[in-house]
Amino acid sequence: MSAILSPGARFRKALEENKPLQIVGTINAYAAMMAERIGHQAIYLSGGGVANASYGLPDLGMTSLNDVVEDVRRITSASSVPLLVDIDTGWGGAFNIARTIQQMEKAGAAAVHIEDQVAQKRCGHRPNKEIVSEAEMVDRIKAAVDARTDENFFIMARTDAFAQEGLEAAIERAQACVAAGADGIFAEAIKTEEHYRAFAEALDVPILANITEFGQTELWNREQLGEWGAAMVLYPLSAFRAMNKAAETVYKSILEEGDQKKVVDMMQTRMDLYDYLNYHDFEQKLDALFAEGKNK
Numbered sequence: 001m002s003a004i005l006s007p008g009a010r011f012r013k014a015l016e017e018n019k020p021l022q023i024v025g026t027i028n029a030y031a032a033m034m035a036e037r038i039g040h041q042a043i044y045l046s047g048g049g050v051a052n053a054s055y056g057l058p059d060l061g062m063t064s065l066n067d068v069v070e071d072v073r074r075i076t077s078a079s080s081v082p083l084l085v086d087i088d089t090g091w092g093g094a095f096n097i098a099r100t101i102q103q104m105e106k107a108g109a110a111a112v113h114i115e116d117q118v119a120q121k122r123c124g125h126r127p128n129k130e131i132v133s134e135a136e137m138v139d140r141i142k143a144a145v146d147a148r149t150d151e152n153f154f155i156m157a158r159t160d161a162f163a164q165e166g167l168e169a170a171i172e173r174a175q176a177c178v179a180a181g182a183d184g185i186f187a188e189a190i191k192t193e194e195h196y197r198a199f200a201e202a203l204d205v206p207i208l209a210n211i212t213e214f215g216q217t218e219l220w221n222r223e224q225l226g227e228w229g230a231a232m233v234l235y236p237l238s239a240f241r242a243m244n245k246a247a248e249t250v251y252k253s254i255l256e257e258g259d260q261k262k263v264v265d266m267m268q269t270r271m272d273l274y275d276y277l278n279y280h281d282f283e284q285k286l287d288a289l290f291a292e293g294k295n296k
């Protein structure tokens with residue numbers, strides 16, 4: 001059944017079936033395969049993650065559509081779990097945003113979020129963010145919605161307005177985005193039960209809670225967030241941060257100890273790696289091909 005649904009339709013189905021839907025960041029194709037096998041119903045490609053991991057850059061709007069779409073293709077080729085993609089500000093004016101949406105759809109993404117920061121953007125949990133006018137943000141949403149070819153492709157508006165303009169202004173902006181066709185709202189860097197409830201009560205589209213570590217938000221549990229009205233809970237960089245810490249520990253240990261004995265227990269084994277990759281299926285096919293060759 002799910003094979004015939006478009007990625008966007010699969011994302012919407014996952015939203016229906018999971019209240020709230022947990023969406024985990026998968027920094028690369030293999031991470032997506034692990035998340036899928038473990039049972040996650042939705043995965044995420046973080047804009048900050050592409051900048052940091054694929055290009056060694058900070059999350060300051062320096063990566064382009066092509067940089068992100070390449071990572072989208074790699075992930076959607078390896079996993080059929082619906083993928084939400086961070087398209088930052090959409091990379092330009094209306095025509096650029098339209099192209100971004102078309103490229104994302106073609107690359108197999110299920111959903112995107114587009115934000116109202118200026119092009120020279122910052123991480124949503126850092127100070128001194130600047131946002132565009134409500135009218136400009138509404139135009140971004142209209143351009144995105146108008147450009148999709150699959151009506152199920154899910155277009156989420158992210159507003160960073162809370163930090164400068166407060167709760168009421170942020171909610172008003174979100175309402176304007178919904179009126180312009182946004183399918184969901186990502187309320188960036190809101191912090192409390194009261195904030196989540198206020199967004200959920202004011203809007204009748206799914207609300208995303210961004211539970212990113214070391215930011216503005218407490219690490220609320222999905223049950224609490226669900227009660228407060230969040231339909232989606234995002235963990236954009238959780239596994240990536242853990243992978244980085246693990247790699248740091250291993251690099252240090254190899255240098256300090258002269259071998260990796262102290263850290264081998266924290267490594268995924270070769271067998272587990274091969275299992276996630278379905279390595280043995282490939283090997284069997286190869287053996288069968290060789291056997292056929294030998295029998296000739």
Ligand SMILES: C[C@](O)(C(=O)O)[C@H](CC(=O)O)C(=O)O
Binds near residue numbers: 123215
């Ligand atoms: C969700 C986010 O946009 C991302 O790029 O992953 C970041 C996450 C983070 O920096 O922790 C954001 O919240 O701006």
Ligand SMILES: [Mg+2]
Binds near residue numbers: 086
């Ligand atoms: Mg981002």
